[in-house]
Amino acid sequence: MRFVCALAAVGLLAGCPAREIDGNPPPHFAILDDLDxxxxxxxxxxxxxxxxxxxxxxxxxxxxxxxxxxxxxLTDGRFVCTSPPTAADGTVQLEMTDDAGWYAYVFDPEVRCVDELTVRVLRRSMPTRYATAYCPVELDPDAAVQLLPHPAVLHPVDEPSALPPPGDEAAPRDVALPDGVTLTDVVPGALYGDYEALRGASLPTDPNHCFLRSFENLETLLGLYALAPEVESAEPIGLRLPNDADLAEGSTVTLYALGGLATLRPDGEAIPEGAFQAFGTATVVGDVLVSDPGVALPATSVIGWGR
Structure with a gap:
């Protein structure tokens, strides 16, 4: 039966049961019925x-x-991010998931020969309710129609504890977010209209986060925090983070960020989409962690810190 269903996965045989995501079988999608x-x-x-x-x-x-x-x-060296599907009348279908969160997508023939795949998931709303998610996908070599092995998780974010009025949009100021995280030297005009939409929330240091499945320093991770909406500031933003581990004055931690579209470290090097990588350091000053001079937040995505 395993060999027979492997043939079905590449489109050479039909009639095998659908695989599951964490115990939940996917529904039927008509757009996949006649797919070559x-x-x-x-x-x-x-x-x-x-x-x-x-x-x-x-x-x-x-x-x-x-x-x-x-x-x-792609195997030919190109990097492509897909657009949402369009309806028969040409309308772009931004809302792709059904009431249970399921979706299906058909790739254009010219982008089907793939080396790596990362999914980017967002739920558009005003105000912002969720942080954007990025999940690297471990591709099944026997499946022409892939099934995400785990659901993509959207994490809710909360309003700032203190958001100064925009006022002079060229003047830097600090934005206090929930759970003791502060964005420092924020220039509203450098956030392309997203200043008043800033949100944040702590995340558990859970190894089941899709972006942590290949992260090698999980045991040293002290904190995770989701920021939204997703934006790269045109001016550097610093960080003050809670020292919940009671590290000694002068102790240094490594800062990490989840790579998104065009996420750049302070040195200009890109963090790939869905990768959780170091971008700088922070030092214990008083009772908080303060990002070191020259270290700037690459983007408002998921950040972390660890020893």
Missing amino acids: RTPDPACEGHWVAGIRGRVIDARGAGVAGATVQHCLR
Whole structure:
């Protein structure tokens, strides 16, 4: 039966049961019924004709109306992020997930020979309710229609504890977020209109976060924090973080950030989409962690700190 269903996965046989995501079988998607899944014999990477997946919130409930973007590193060296599908009348369908959080997507033939795939998930709303999620996908070599092995999780974010009025939009100021995190030297005009939308929330240091599954320093991680909306500031933003581990004065920690679209370290080097990588250091000053001189927040995404 395993061999037979492997043939079905690449489109050579039908009738096998659908695989599951964390025990939940995907629903039927009509857009996949007539999809030609036959791989191109010239493709030396993964042949990905389509994908199915689920988006949930931190409580495990499906998130309806989420947008899912697929960032593909192709075998020919190109990097492509997909656009939302369009309806028959040409309307762009930003709300891609159903009431239970499920979605399916068909890739254009010219972007099906893939080396790497990362999904970007967001739920558009005013005010912002969730931080944008990025999840690297471990591709199944036997499946032309991929199934996300785990749901993508959207984490809720909360209003700032103190958000100074925009006032002079060229003047830097500090923004106090929930749970003791402060963004320092924030210039409202450098956030492209997203200053008053800033939100944040602490996350558990859970190894099941999709972006931590290949993170090698999990045991030394002291904190995780989700920022929203996703934006790269045109002016450097510093950080003050809670010293919940009671590290001694002068102790240094490493700062990490989740890579998104065009996320750059202070030295200009990119953090790949879905990668959780170091971007600088912070030092204990008084009772808080303060980002070191020259260290700037790469983007308002998920950040972390650890020894």
